[in-house]
Amino acid sequence: MAFWIASSPHNHIQKSTSSLMRLVILAAFPGVLAQWYFFGWGNLIHICIAMITAILCEFIILSLRDKKISEQLFDGSALLTALLIGVCLPALAPWWISVIGTIFAIAIAKHLYGGLGHNPFNPAMAGYVMLLISFPLQMTTWQPPLSLMEMELNFSNTLTTIFTGFTLDGYSVEQLRTTIDGVTMATPLDTLKTSITMGLTITEATQSAVFGEHFALGWEWINLAFLLGGLYLISQKAIAWQTPVSFLFSLFLCSFIAYSINPDSSASTMFHWFSGATMLGAFFILTDPVTGATSVKGRVVIGLLAGLLVYLIRAFGGYPDGVAFAVLLCNMSAPLIDQYTRPRTYGHSKESS
């Protein structure tokens, strides 16, 4: 009797790449929900647009590249990219922003570099940065939290705003962004930056309504939700813990040093942790295995570097939030870091390894 021949190991942990991706998408849910709660339907609509675009785009490119469509189309990586893009965009950005961003992310940042596993840059962040540079106006029309808005923004209003630029009642995005007291709103990070450049101290700047009673109205809860999701991922061993831990530590350290030196013009450590895209970046973007470092040491180094970069960009750069740029810069340095953080192989002395 002849038997079926296979190669060892015959057993497998029975995890797969797609299930890993699905898990990450699942873990992002609390954050997305928090976002919905504080900012309305905008981001959810963008996520949907981005996902549809991503699937279509992926399908076309996979068929052009003669790949196994059925397996790779739903491996979840494209959906995850779309999700991240959708989460990052300003809620009331026009629809074509997410379409262009997603196409760029999938077609250029991912597939032109060889597809999943070969892309040097995180596709979502590459797409986001491309949008930020190409469409600065649309990309900075941040919507204030619902509680601060003059007008009620329901689902249909959001939908028409995204697709036509006006609500059902004919208000424009600009009008929507104007709060009760007639001030155009920006993100807390934005506000902080402009206030500090205007010569205000942190305490004065944080008087602004966007900061709420803690660090940043709405944002703090979103960040907390992403942190929760991230912790879940770590507990599931879906992502490596070293990157987020070292990233948060590094960001904490930088802001702490700056804060202790100059508390008047430096935001608090917790403000840095719980505003902007800090937690999203820490647990969902930096941990993207494809574009990160592979060794344990390498991951730690990447995290430290990213924390430093985020702080530097936030404090001194031209953009209010630096997570996207920091991630791309880390992606660039990942191969080099990998090269120099090879672990010592068993039985090899330090020098020879």
Place this chain on the structure above:
Amino acid sequence: MESIINRINQQKFWSFHGGVHPPEQKAITNQKPIKTLSLPDQLIIPLQQHIGRQGDLLVKVGDHVLKGQPLTQSANPMAVPIHAPTSGKVADIKHSVIAHPSGFTELCIFLEVDHQDTWVKRTPCNDITRLSNQEIIQKIADAGIAGMGGAGFPTHIKVNTKPDINFLIINAAECEPYITADDLLMCEHSESIVDGIKILDQLLSPAFILIGIEDNKPKAIDALKKATAEIEKIHVCVLPTKYPTGGEKQLIQLLTGKEIKSGNLPIKEGIIMQNVATCFAISEAVIHDTPLLQRVVTVTGQALEKPQNVWALLGTPIHYLLNQCGFDNKGMEKTPVIMGGPMMGFSLPTDTVPVVKTTNCILAPSYKEMPSAFEGSSAEVECIRCGQCADVCPTNLLPQELQWSAKAKDYPQLKKLNLSDCIDCGACAYVCPSHIPLVQYYRVAKAEIRQQQQQEIKAEKAKARFEARKQRLEKEKIARELKHKKAAEARKAAMNKSTPEAAEAKSAVAAALARVKAKKAASQKSSENTASTQASEETTIQDNKKAQVAAAIARAKAKKQEKIAPQESSSSAENESVKDDKKAKIAAAVAKAKAKKEQNKAAESEPEQAKASTSADKKANAIAKAKAKALAKKTASNNSDDSSKEQKAPLDKEAKKAAAIAKAKAKAKAKALAKKDKASDVKNNSQDDSQISNDNDNQDISQTGTPDKVKDSSDKDTKKAAIIAKAKAKAKALAKKQLASESASEESQMIEQQKGAK
């Protein structure tokens, strides 16, 4: 070392990097006792069941053998004998598929079991302390014990070492899922195992004996602790369950905190590791004089109705074991049957594969419990660099980078990434979410690297051989030239004073030289033949043929020369007329050169004949050709030596020149002939045949013709000259022979090299 023991006493251990926790599945079999099976009807016993060499057969087809009777033996220390596991008749000795990942066939003895189970005479030994170490080692060697944990390294070699051993580690970890063979052996035969450990203790006298066992075998731990309670030296070390704790290097690291340097054996650190089953076999062999005939095999998996540990005779075909345990593969499209565990075992090609000394488990999984065993590499997708493989690698390698380099066949990079340190444990492939069969890639790459290395070594050897040969040929050439020079000088000296005495002396020298040359050629030829060991018999025959042909041609040439000598001018004219024919031309040129040389001799030894045509010939030759002129001048010079002494000085010079030219020509001719011989050998064998017969005829004539001519001159000197000519011709023939054989061996070597390069 004390600190190590202190830590061990506190049951604190080190740890190794990575590791995985695959489902253990040991409960399937670890509650049932080891079952003794009824005898199968046929055993298939491979001659080689271990690392090393196979022994020489002691039995032949039709022999009746008794249980425990050795079937092979060998003086080689790396050979381990095998024994008849039960009594019966040797039905056949032929190649059969053996337990090997690649489904190799090996020579196997097919034993027809007679169901009598008659033992050979045994001499049990009750007091091992009376035995010397050498006796014990001999007993272990005779019992055919090879490491029963995995690789199957001959045990008697492992235990036969210098006495400087710090740790004897008994590997009882059995970290592979499913396998419980060692577990049950420890539960049921802990006393025997401890006896075996005592024997090892006596042999190696280690400072400490550590038994490494995973904490998922509580019964075995109890049994061992009880059995070793009063031996202080032995420490039972209970380790946390993690795969691959049972790996040699991992276990050493866990117990002693030491790392074995890459490429070294543990013995260098004063550590020796033995498997528990090996200990049991040692005690059986030394105390009960029972060779290794059977072993515990875990037959498990959900495709079986009655999975169980069994005592399986070596050579039991797998289908027998599967049947005994209720193997049911109905409704299964594919049936993987794995020898060894799910992590490192290999799937078997057929069910006739026999149990061997290293077989610890037969695993027949169902699809539900182990889908990946059925899928092969079909589920593979792109690596996402998640690094999980690197996290679990016990050797701390970077499996994903290894995988890329292996796919790209970047062998230098693989070496840099220390592929050779990979222990094939499979942990990386086990966790890879992209289902990449990493270990498979490494295996292929390792095999290719090994092949490449072997080829490099081969090429290196061939190169060295070639260089040596070139050097030798160079040396010979120089020696030859030196000899030629000497001969030429001698000739010159003789020419300068061609008195009868001088001529006599010269001819004597020439004859001696010819003899020496002939001898040397002969000896060289023989040495050439013995030296070129690779040359097959065929080429030797070819060499002989070639040499014969060459000799025949040479003889013919010699004859021609003698004919041409007296009528040199006419022959040169003739030669010019047959220019069109290329072959004829070459032949003529050769003949001419020879003739000239011959003429020299004729001139020296036959002054009368030369004198007859002195002036006329001189002029004719001068007109005909420059070479001929030179020769004629030489003739003249010889003559003038006799007649006019005033002309001696300038003519002497010319004579020298002529001699040099003649020498060079002779050399060139020899070369050309060698080439021509080779070419004609290859191109037209049939022509060669006819040529041989012609040559033979010619030779007859020449032999009979020579004395006639000699008679004409009826001079002493002439006779001598003829003899010299013959001797030279012979020498030349021999030289050619040698050349021919050399070219043949060169050819064969080239072929060899090409083969090697391929």
